[in-house]
Amino acid sequence: MKRIDAIALAAEAAQAEGALLISNIGFPSRELYAARDRPENFYMLGSMGLASSIGLGLALGLEQGQPQRRVIVLDGDGSVLMNQGTLATIAHYAPENYLLVILDNCCYGSTGSQPTCTHLGTDLAAIALAAGVNSVRKVDNLDDLPLVLAGQGVVVVKVEAGNASVPVIDLSPEEIIDRFMRSAQQALPS
């Protein structure tokens, strides 16, 4: 499965339910922007490693006012390895409206595809389970993806290495965050 196909499917599912997407720095954000741009997408332009944590804070912040509003994080293996501690925080503090999708291509795809330790066998799903996350699933094909995208917790999606040929995001940081916040703070029609 190509990463952009998994991202496109997640974006379609998110749009159908009005979910908010936090997207990892580099090519994943560019692929999401090309596949399905929405104001409800937050494209990270810096702070590698923090997609999972930004999404967790967002989900917790929305939990009381909009408990049904889902937050889906599209993260990568390199970024999660950089911020593994947050898996323990997610295990014990994440609300039900939070889902972390780890798109594991076993490499740092935006910097020349240098291998990460998942290439050597490190199992991020096992790490998430050991951290205490109740719901952890693994997926390696597109057909099984919609079902797990509807869930909560952590999903590890094995994808091929390589980036789609997509342009850079021509939005300023101010545009990205202003339209995202307007969308996030506006309750969905019931």
Next chain:
Amino acid sequence: MNPSLAIFRGLKHAGIDFATSVPCVNLQELLNLVGKDPEIIHVPVTREEEGVGLCAGAWMAGRRSALLMQNSGLGNSINALASLDILYGIPLLLIISHRGVAGEPIVGQVPMGRLTVPLLDAMQIPHFSPASAEAEDTVNAAWEMAAACRRPAAILLDLDFWRGA
């Protein structure tokens, strides 16, 4: 006034309703107050830059966020403060126990103690070092500045502050 209570009142005055923290021995009483407050979502995090991430997300959800940490954690947070908060214009109140200054018994605290103010200045993050008598107002003013300028602002609390000087 009790120094921890003064900071806590400042947080309440500012309307802080989301807090992340990595502990310092000098923050323990304040962390208890924050943890018990039903109006504040408090998440103890594993590393300070993780806290910057959570606070950024919570702010996007409409919350007022604070990160409570030791100044050693400022070093762990530089990239996140710069390429998340400052890049996107995200306000954040930093409540920092400033170790490694006058009276510090632990030599390992001294390097970051000396670097804390230069690092904040280099990042153009405003910082304030109130005495406990004015701490409530200063904490509130620091949040107001962060919110108006859409960037982090810091409160530095050194060993004299915790002694009630």
